[in-house]
Amino acid sequence: MKFFQPDYKLIYTDIINKKYPHKIENCKALLSRKHLSVKNILKLNQIIFDTSISSEQLNQRFKAYKKSDIIKILGYQKENKLNNYQLANHFNLSRNTVAKWKKIFLVKNESRFQNLKK
Known part of the structure; x- marks a missing residue:
């Protein structure tokens, strides 16, 4: 079964054209990308709707990656030599979330590496 994602480009383009035409220039770079990541979608949402810090904190618990x-x-953490705390602050995540992700994905990568050794 294939997972279908909403067409965020179309959704945000329609919103900008109908309600916020003065923000087209600010969003052009993000909307010109071939694929929008979660980070790009959140950035577009912030630019278009001028979300405040308090509303971002409220929506923080509903993020999915x-x-x-x-x-x-x-x-990004590896390239910039960041610890979990610095990475969590940069992406507005919990340190526990970062630690959990590292645990899950490092275990998977190690098991793949061990299979290659055999």
């Missing part, structure tokens, strides 16, 4: 987004975030 795809496997590819998690791997990109963990790759």
Whole structure:
């Protein structure tokens, strides 16, 4: 069974054209991408609706990340030599979430590596 994601480009383009035409220039770079990640979608939402910090904190618990987004975030940590606390602050995550992701994805990668050794 294939997972279908909503067409966020179309949704946000319609919202911008109908309600916020003065924000087209600010969103053009993000909307021109071939695929929108969760981070891009959240950034678009922030630009269009001018979300405040309190509403972002309220919505923080409803975020969901795809496997590819998690791997990109963990790759960002490795590239920039960040600890879990710094990464969590940068992406507005919990340190426990980062630790859990590392535990899950490092275990999977180690098992793949061991299979290659045999």
